[in-house]
Amino acid sequence: MIRLLGLQPTYMPGDTLEFEYRVTNIDDAAIIAVESSVCWVTEGKGTEDLGVHYFQRLSGNSLAAIDWSIAQRVACPLPSSPLSYEGKLLKISWCVRVRFFLSDGTELMAQQPFYLGTITREV
Amino acid sequence: MSLFRKPDIHPPPSRNSNPFATRFFTPGTIPFYFDRVPPVQSIDQPSLCETLLEQQAIFEALLAQILSGEFRSQGELWDPRDSKLIPRDRSNRTKRCSCFAIVGPHGTGKSTLLAQLEHAILESYSHRSCQSLFLNSSSSSRQSLARALRLLKTSSICLIDGFEQLPKWGQTLCVWTAKSLHRKLIATSHVLPKGFVPLWNTQMSPEIERYVIGQLLNNVPAVESEDDLEQRSSNFKNRELLELLLKSEEWRISRAKHRENLRETLFDMYDWWGNRVDEILGNR
Numbered sequence: 001m002i003r004l005l006g007l008q009p010t011y012m013p014g015d016t017l018e019f020e021y022r023v024t025n026i027d028d029a030a031i032i033a034v035e036s037s038v039c040w041v042t043e044g045k046g047t048e049d050l051g052v053h054y055f056q057r058l059s060g061n062s063l064a065a066i067d068w069s070i071a072q073r074v075a076c077p078l079p080s081s082p083l084s085y086e087g088k089l090l091k092i093s094w095c096v097r098v099r100f101f102l103s104d105g106t107e108l109m110a111q112q113p114f115y116l117g118t119i120t121r122e123v
Numbered sequence: 124m125s126l127f128r129k130p131d132i133h134p135p136p137s138r139n140s141n142p143f144a145t146r147f148f149t150p151g152t153i154p155f156y157f158d159r160v161p162p163v164q165s166i167d168q169p170s171l172c173e174t175l176l177e178q179q180a181i182f183e184a185l186l187a188q189i190l191s192g193e194f195r196s197q198g199e200l201w202d203p204r205d206s207k208l209i210p211r212d213r214s215n216r217t218k219r220c221s222c223f224a225i226v227g228p229h230g231t232g233k234s235t236l237l238a239q240l241e242h243a244i245l246e247s248y249s250h251r252s253c254q255s256l257f258l259n260s261s262s263s264s265r266q267s268l269a270r271a272l273r274l275l276k277t278s279s280i281c282l283i284d285g286f287e288q289l290p291k292w293g294q295t296l297c298v299w300t301a302k303s304l305h306r307k308l309i310a311t312s313h314v315l316p317k318g319f320v321p322l323w324n325t326q327m328s329p330e331i332e333r334y335v336i337g338q339l340l341n342n343v344p345a346v347e348s349e350d351d352l353e354q355r356s357s358n359f360k361n362r363e364l365l366e367l368l369l370k371s372e373e374w375r376i377s378r379a380k381h382r383e384n385l386r387e388t389l390f391d392m393y394d395w396w397g398n399r400v401d402e403i404l405g406n407r
Contacts, residue, residue, distance in 0.1 A: 043144045075249040087140050088397040093137070105246070113137070 001025055002098055002110035004065040005071060013080040019056075020071035021110065022061050033059040036074050037119060038084055040116075044090040045076040052077045083117035141400075142342045143393035148335065148386070149286075151238035157181045169257065185322055186243055189280075189307055191220050221301045222308045224286070227325030229383030233311035235325060240309060241282050256277040258285035258342050268293040275300045279307065286310035294318075308336045327383045333365065335385060336392075340364045340402045343404075367403065 005020040017038060022030075038054040054076040058066065066072065081100040085092040134149045136147075146152070237255070246254045251390055256274050258267045267288050274281045276296060287295065298318035301308040307320075315321055338363045368374055375393040396403070 041146075043140065043146050045143075045390055046145060047142075048145050048149075088141075091139070091144075 002100060002108055004096060004098065004110050004112050005069045005116060007096060010117075011078050011117075012118060013078060013083070016075055016077050017096070017114075018073065018075040020073050021094060022071040023068055023100060023108075026068075026100065026102070026108070030102045031063060031068070031100055032103050033057060034063065034072075035097075035101075037097050037099075038076055038078075038090055038094070039097065040094045042090055042092055044114050051082075060067065078116060084115040084119050087120060136342045139398050140342060141393055142339045143389050143396050147339050147342050148389055150234035151242065153338045154178070154233065155182070155232055155236040155239050156331050158328050158330050182239065182243070186240060189240070189277060189309060190244075191224055192221065192307065222298050222310070222316075223308060224315055224317040224319035225309070225311045225320040225323050225325060226313070226315050226321055226325075227311075228382070228383040230386030230388075231325035231327050232331070232385075235327050236325065237282055237309065237311050238277060239286055244280055252278045253280040253282070254283040255284065258283060258288040260288060262288075264288065264293065266292045269294070271297050272300060275304060275306050275308065279305075281306055281308050283308065283310040285314055287314065288311040291317075298324075303354070327385055332378075332385060333369070337361055337365055338369060339389070340368075364403065368392065368395070 001023050001024050005022060007017075007028050009021045009087070018083055020034065035055070035057045037052055039050060039052045041051075042049045054074075056074070077102055084094055085096070094116045095111050095113045097109065100108040102108070136142075153253065157217065166382075187385065213332050227233050227331060241253065241255050254274055254277070256270055258271070262270075268290070271281075271289060271293070272285055274283070281301070283297075287296075289297065294316045295318065297308065300306070300317070302318075310319065332334040343361075373395040374388070381387040381391075
């Protein structure tokens with residue numbers, strides 16, 4: 001099980017997003033890669049868009065040095081745009097995501113949405 | 124084996140999410156629904172395909188057919204060009220096949236089934252190299268053909284979505300390449316390409332429409348209080364919304380306009396939901 005810790009519901013542009021993730025009930029030896037990312041996606045009618053603002057993949061030697069009994073920290077500055085938006089035709093959502101890839105082919109994922117900026121709604 | 128393709132790239136749906144947003148029905152998001160049993164393989168109860176297990180059985184039979192490369196010529200075969208079932212080769216022989224096609228009109232689930240096959244192949248048979256390619260009209264036919272041939276040279280199982288984008292001579296070249304390199308080629312097309320055997324013919328039916336809408340309405344978050352939630356199952360709430368939508372004038376007009384193409388109707392229903400969401404959820 002993956003738990004995301006310390007995330008705020010709202011951040012302002014330029015803020016540093018900091019969070020920790022902790023994994024339990026997984027054999028350390030079974031972990032072959034870990035990806036953490038901060039991304040935005042659009043949601044609406046027709047073609048949708050996706051942007052990856054921050055991405056880190058740990059595998060091989062960098063993975064072997066990690067003590068999984070303690071929470072792992074991630075920090076990244078947030079950009080000035082696109083701001084979270086909730087309209088009728090389009091929504092823009094930000095999200096933090098952590099994925100664990102295990103040796104048996106299993107993939108575990110935890111994700112948590114957050115707002116960038118003061119949420120703007122269609123009026 | 125999972126019927127789903129991959130984890131959703133989106134954050135979880137929010138209370139304000141429109142259940143008809145593209146993210147909820149993009150290929151690979153909703154499992155393909157088999158509304159009939161294919162004539163190409165045997166299933167113990169051929170008249171039933173309603174439960175998840177039966178859906179899984181049909182799907183796995185199609186997958187096994189692709190991977191074994193055996194195509195049993197018995198029973199009847201759907202001919203999309205004439206829109207009718209025709210008797211197969213009555214000799215009941217098993218043929219070796221390299222190229223399988225998912226055939227059907229726009230918006231009937233061809234890409235959905237192909238995405239599901241890709242996921243299953245990657246998940247269960249990852250030792251075989253499997254790659255997919257989406258062809259659309261934005262690339263020239265020559266570029267599309269070059270990409271398709273490159274795929275056939277590098278992968279043992281190739282999935283091509285939009286095979287009809289290739290010129291006829293290019294399609295023939297792909298079939299010839301697949302056979303000579305002993306590749307498996309699975310493609311979607313509006314008509315059965317020459318050299319392919321039909322894997323599945325997608326067509327729209329009221330049963331499939333209800334299934335797809337029901338799946339999409341599962342994304343509507345609960346708005347009731349906790350007390351209400353305890354008393355009302357999620358299925359009941361969804362059925363209520365489902366009936367409301369299927370009785371709406373917008374649904375009737377859109378289905379008449381787009382006929383087989385359910386995808387276009389789902390786009391229309393995005394607007395229907397957006398315009399009536401307060402009224403719909405306020406009544407619940």
